[in-house]
Amino acid sequence: MVDRGYYWNKFSLQWGRRTGAAKPYVVRRDGDLMTQVTDHGGGVHSIKVPIPDNPLGHTLVHVLDTDRGPVLIDTGWDDPEAWDTLEAGLAAVGTEVADVHGVVITHHHPDHHGLSGQxxxxxxxxxAMHPADTAIVRRTRESRPGTWLTYLAAKLSAVGAPEEHLAPLRAGGGRARALPGSRPALPDREIVPGELxxxxxxxxRAIWTPGHTPGHVCLHLEEEHPGNLPGRGRLFSGDHLLPGISPHIGLYEGPDDAAVGDPLGDYLDSLERIGRLGAAEVLPAHQYAFTDAAGRVRELLGHHEERLTGLLGLLAQPLTPWELAERMEWNRPWEQIPHGSRNIAVSEAEAHLRRLVKLGRAEAVPGSEPVTYIAV
Structure with a gap:
């Protein structure tokens, strides 16, 4: 089971150990705005762009100099303070938003893609974005809010959520209100895995790393490290590989999807590919830059195997995905976890159940409704 050093992030569920303080940033002041910028050398900078009301605190937007002008890797949350911080950060590195030549998005989540349209x-x-995540952006733009809320309520009912949890979703399903991030920008270029x-x-070079999202990509800068660190260049890892936390791995499906995927299996396979890459340094989208990517990959693979083994112990008796999530160890008692965060927790429980079923270590109990699972 995961120990008490793991913690909850209310944007997504993060299972990961706090493993050290962030590296110091160069702090610059632009009027009343404090902008935190790091020069990573070799024409690469990062700007610490805030995420409103979120324990993660910020997204690291990376600025890559090119012969055609700066290219951003991710953009940050669609929020006035985030926009002002991005503008001030670009000014601190000697450029401006108007000079930006392109935007490469590691994945579609709003703390990465939110400001792309602006x-x-x-x-x-x-x-540019991987087509699997572009499809989600298009679906989000075209879907009516009520459609998604109705689907979510039905899905949660099928995995054993109690009526008191479902009632607010069913009430909201008839409302014609926009959800946060409901109009993300449609990309105009496709990221092709394996290509420059x-x-x-x-x-x-783009490396497809599904798991956190179906179209998540890492980006390998195949150039000599400016500090001559041993290894093969630098890796912009998005949320796939972070130094002190593990990204949320939930289900991908939407209202019109018939396929049943294995997102945790996708993530673990992607981790192994990144571990073999041999990057000298990792530049993630949260926390801080770090080395020894292969070592961090081993930690995460071990963590998820430990987690799966712990869940098998819980599944000594038949449990619905909701009941499994209730019994899993979070950083606070289940009763204190907010409504929306419980939806995320159940999605994570389902992703782990799917992995156990695929491995032949658990199975659905025939005829159970809502469906229950048991270890085999």
């Missing part, structure tokens, strides 16, 4: 409007920049992106004067 950057494109201000600069004419292109936006068309960036003048740079060698940036």
């Amino acid at each position: 950057v494109r409007e201000a600069s004419g920049a292109w936006i 992106l068309a960036l003048a004067g740079r060698r940036l």
Whole structure:
């Protein structure tokens, strides 16, 4: 089981150990705005862009110099303070939003893709994303809020959620209100896994790393490390590989999807590919830059195997996914976990159940409704 050093992030469920303090940032002041910028050398900077009301605190937006102008890797949350911080950060590194040539998105979540449309409007920049996540962006833009809430209520009912949890969702299903992040920008370029992106004067190769989202990509800067660290270049890892936390792994499906995936299996396979890459340094989208990617990958693989083994102990008796989530160890008692965060927790429980079933270590109990699972 996960120990008390693991903690809850209310944007997504993060299972991971706090493993050290962030590296110091160069702090610059632009008027009343404090902008935190790091020069990573070799034409790479990061800007600490805040995420409103979130324990993660910030997204690290990376700025990559190219012969055609700066390219952003992710953009941050769609929020006025985040936009002001991004503008001030770009000014601190000697450029501005209007100069941005392109935006490469590691994945579609709003703390990464939120400001992309505003950057494109201000600069004419292109936006690139893996097609699997572009499909989610398109679905989000086209879906009516009530459709999603109705689907979510039905899905939670099927996995054993109690009526008191379902009632607010059913009441909200008839409301014509916009959900946060309901109009994300549609990308205009496709990221092709394994290929170099068309960036003048740079060698940036896309690596498809599904798990956190179906279209998550890491980006390998295939250039000599400016500090001569041993290894093969640098890796922009998005949320796939973080130094002190493990990303939320939940289910991918939407209202119109018939396929049943294995997101945790996708994530573990992707981790192993990244571990073999041999990058000298990892530049993640949260926390801080770090080395020894292979060692961090081993920690995460071990963590998830430990987690799966612990869940098998809970499944000595038949449990619904909701009952399993109730019994899993979080950083606070289940009774104190907010309504929306419980939905995320159940999604994570389902992802782990799917992995156990695929491995032949658990199975659904025939005829159970709502469906229950048991270890085998």
